[in-house]
Amino acid sequence: MLGEGIIKGLAETARNFFGSYFFAERLTTVEYPEERIAPFEAARVFPFLVFDGTDALAGLRCTSCQICEKECPPKCIYIEKSKDKKPDYVGRMQFYPARFEIDIAVCMSCQICVEVCPFESIKMNTEFELATTDRFGGLLLDRDQLAKPNSYYQKIHPAEAATVDARLGEEKAKFAAKVKATSDAAAAKSAAKALEGANG
């Protein structure tokens, strides 16, 4: 019959068109700027640096070990190590990044920096509306722009942040215990010495 194919095709189209009013699986689009789908927890866009507490520089977890800089596939990270040291997240004296820059025009959001970081310091952001008219400075993020509080990390990746916080808490407790043990041992030693001196 002439036009049979057209009728059959239009029947399929009609089923999908009217079906889209009733079944969610036939309508998968959203009106983007007004309607938004919440990003998945695993979603990743560009990296940021996590800091504990309120002061971005004092709480920065990064110890400037430069593993991420070395492993980054498109080599978009630039780090300059500090000359002096500051206490890190467990209280150990460590270097910190004097400069930490990520060129997000080059970054390809692969998450390898997050995987290789031994200090849970670099994480992936889920913010994606980053268009800018300044294609050079606007896309080169420096340390202060990259630093985000731990509370922000807990907000965007809740489950992941919980395990990280538990691990870091454990590490911190271990380090505190070790510090206490060494100071206790030193105190005991000096006390013993003092006792010896008094006896002698």
Next chain:
Amino acid sequence: MILGKIKKRPKGWNRPQAVAESGDGELLEVAMGPHHPSTHGVFRMDVALDGERVIKLRPVFGYLHRNHEKIGEGQSYLASMPFTDRLDYMCPLTNNWAYALAVEKLTGQAVPERAEYLRVILGELTRYQNHASSIGFLTQEMGASGTPLMYAFREREKILDLFEELTGARMMVNYMRFGGCRVDASEGWLDRTRKVVAGLGRFTDEFERLLRSNAILMVRTQGVGRLSAELAVNAGVTGPMLRASGVNYDIRKVDGYGIYNRFNFRVPLGDHGDVYDRFMIRLLEMRESIKILEQALKDIPGGPVVDPKAKSRGIRPKSGEAYGRIEAPKGELGFYLISDGGANPYRYRIRPPSLINLTVLEDMCLGSDVADVVLIFGSVDIVLGEVDR
């Protein structure tokens, strides 16, 4: 032996038969592409036309060359993994798998059971969405202005949502690691996957009904762009293109890499090697993928998703070489690695199915109309990111 029947190499097999011109000597040379809506990217076909008929066709590659192999030789094994996503960007997970397989062969790394199942699930989801959208593109090239393509993309979107939930990205997944997968799939994710897979069967039926009931599609595809089995084998064509020509060669069956020998599935074969057969092979493979997915989702065991002894950073394999190949949706995707004991591969070579399937384009196109060239090109199912690397 599967290839036993084909022994004779046709005379002058690498030079297509000349097509007779009409005789008025007026040939028109046209450069189709590199920016042509039908070329799926940047690809040029220099065609010589006699009226509407194609007399000569020369494919011109290289517009998207980005030094992938040389970059891979300059950096660590892990750092090449995210770059493999960008080869065939329609199916990044199979690219990840092939590369992981090559490195695992090189280092002798074992993969835990659960990771193997996850790889099969993700690989078959990838195959499904690739075939669905490639059929969608094919119909668009026939002039079905977008409707079947949008239906295909709607299903693809559901699968990409699963990918995003698991890996963090829709396409640039960077998911597989040497010795397993990067993150574990939650039970909720597996349930959602089961739900999506349960809906795929109905979509496949609808899609097939829509396309096969269409007289235009039948007329435009049947008998167009024939590829003989001899030429397909001799040219190294693989994947649905080879099977549409009637050669029973599927690396999932031949190699049984991963755990494919545990699943019950069939390999659809074509008869004529024309555009219609390629289209139907893809449709049938979509059904087989659903079958594999159902089995894998039923049997997936618990356990770790990455070998605890495996390390991804700073691996230095012993000097040697390895070739890991898989049946990617487009054909045989292989990664060939030579290690000299250093932190980065001495040689990093990719055998891309798209490029090698494209080499027979002239043979299929000669003598047909320009409008059919677009169709034949679409039926090869290529992604330029993989052709040029």
